[in-house]
Amino acid sequence: xxxxxxQGYEARREFDARYRVVMSNVDDAVVFVSVQSGRIEDANKxxxxxxxxxxxxxxxxxxxxxxxxxxxxxxTESLMNATLSDDATPVTVVTSRTRQEVGLYPxxxxxxxxxxxxxxxxxxxxxxxxxxxx
Amino acid sequence: xxxxxxQGYEARREFDARYRVVMSNVDDAVVFVSVQSGRIEDANKxxxxxxxxxxxxxxxxxxxxxxxxxxxxxxTESLMNATLSDDATPVTVVTSRTRQEVGLYPxxxxxxxxxxxxxxxxxxxxxxxxxxxx
Numbered sequence: 505x506x507x508x509x510x511q512g513y514e515a516r517r518e519f520d521a522r523y524r525v526v527m528s529n530v531d532d533a534v535v536f537v538s539v540q541s542g543r544i545e546d547a548n549k550x551x552x553x554x555x556x557x558x559x560x561x562x563x564x565x566x567x568x569x570x571x572x573x574x575x576x577x578x579x580t581e582s583l584m585n586a587t588l589s590d591d592a593t594p595v596t597v598v599t600s601r602t603r604q605e606v607g608l609y610p611x612x613x614x615x616x617x618x619x620x621x622x623x624x625x626x627x628x629x630x631x632x633x634x635x636x637x638x
Numbered sequence: 639x640x641x642x643x644x645q646g647y648e649a650r651r652e653f654d655a656r657y658r659v660v661m662s663n664v665d666d667a668v669v670f671v672s673v674q675s676g677r678i679e680d681a682n683k684x685x686x687x688x689x690x691x692x693x694x695x696x697x698x699x700x701x702x703x704x705x706x707x708x709x710x711x712x713x714t715e716s717l718m719n720a721t722l723s724d725d726a727t728p729v730t731v732v733t734s735r736t737r738q739e740v741g742l743y744p745x746x747x748x749x750x751x752x753x754x755x756x757x758x759x760x761x762x763x764x765x766x767x768x769x770x771x772x
Contacts, residue, residue, distance in 0.1 A: 521749035522670060522680070523657040525756045529745050532664040536656060546656070611663050615655035622659045 532624050537567045539584070539612075539619035542576040554625045556601035567623075571597040571606075583621055587612040594626065604628070666758050671701045673718070673746075673753035676710040688759045690735035701757075705731040705740075717755055721746040728760065738762070 527534060533551040537544055547562040555562070555570050568579040574597060582595045587610050594607030609624040661668060667685035671678055681696040689696070689704050702713040708731060716729045721744050728741030743758040 518749045519653040519657050525747050530664045530666040613659050615652045
């Protein structure tokens with residue numbers, strides 16, 4: 505039993521290490537959001553750069569609070585609907601801090617019995633959103 | 639103690655789930671290679687597509703065997719040297735199956751006491767390598 509426990513511990517550390525390395529080194533900006541709470545479970549520095557925040561400032565934050573004109577309920581519903589559609593149409597939002605238009609590409613999965621959304625954030629880097637006549 | 643074990647188990651499943659979702663859904667082609675053995679520990683379907691193989695055909699395979707004219711020792715040395723340089727110059731290789739020029743961008747890390755290279759594979763999709771007069 506002790507060996508099995510140690511193997512489990514080693515396997516967890518292996519996944520943990522690989523997870524952190526892949527999050528840090530891919531091009532994609534990635535955020536994990538709890539469906540139940542709407543809060544960010546984890547995000548990489550690429551996502552933080554798109555959102556205009558430091559990476560360690562993102563964990564635990566309400567995902568919807570980072571975007572203009574979106575309530576938590578609205579954003580979650582939009583993201584869940586997007587995961588049901590076959591085409592890869594993003595949910596388009598505007599970041600509160602950097603006023604950039606960003607496309608959110610969500611994938612729904614379960615972890616430890618909880619529903620989680622992995623969202624890729626794809627910025628339109630050279631298209632700042634102009635505050636219009638609204 | 640039982641609660642701690644269950645929490646450890648849950649945490650491992652959580653990392654495991656996140657790891658698999660991020661590997662499957664990022665744009666990057668990613669391969670994990672053991673430094674000691676030169677064999678692939680894990681790879682995503684994006685990497686399999688670049689290499690012209692099925693994803694489940696990659697695990698356990700010698701990474702160097704997927705490229706022309708590279709011994710395991712040569713490829714490992716080139717990748718390790720690339721992790722030491724400051725600039726992001728890739729190790730350029732030619733795939734055995736698809737004859738495509740691919741840039742390997744390696745990152746070195748430790749997992750469970752073993753050195754592992756995470757390699758991103760960046761293909762030059764529209765530049766097939768012509769078998770020359772060599």
